[in-house]
Amino acid sequence: MSTKYDFSNRFKINEVENLENWIKEITINDLDLDEKNKELCETLGINMYLKFVKQYGGSRLYINMYDEILKNARDKMIRQEYNRYNLRELSKKYELSEERIKQIVRDLGMENQVSIFDKF
Template identity: 35%
Template sequence: MDLLDKVQMEDLDEEQRTLAGLIGIEAFRALVRSYNGTPIYIPKIESLEKPVRDELIREEFDGKNYRELALKYGLTETWIRNIVIEKAREIKAKPMDGQISLKGILY
């Protein structure tokens, strides 16, 4: 048993106690063992949610619902257009119902 195993919540400073309170003292000790004084970065919630949000927007995009998606996600239509630009191109390039594709025939 090492000395770290004897460290209790009351031995920690305020910031350490807050973190240990969130994750538990055992997880806090494991974090200390793994990083041992090395600073670690905790990302903002938005940076983790943004890729998920953008993927949902791409999935929900139907080729013309820019305004609806902008309102739903609290973004501008321009921002929605930037997110779905590749999917918009794919939708535009698809043959319309009843139309045949010449892709592979002409080029």
């Protein structure tokens, strides 16, 4: 039997199956977590938490604010739906002023336009 190692180099490949079975039995109390990590584990669920820790454990990670992520997604959707004639419709749909919709789509048409300052 070969002695290849998995990604973490901590367990031999033939031990991984036993490790995976053992991990299924772990509870949140077995992990001895601080309050922040315990809250994260409860939010994600233990399986997702363990995957998250395996991927990002030990690294400094910035997590965007909830509102900022939703705002970026909303603005992207507005840009995709905008057709120059539907300001009022988009304003009602996204509960924004028409002026805010204009601000969001302001640079949309500029990408393929030639500027008088462009060099030929």
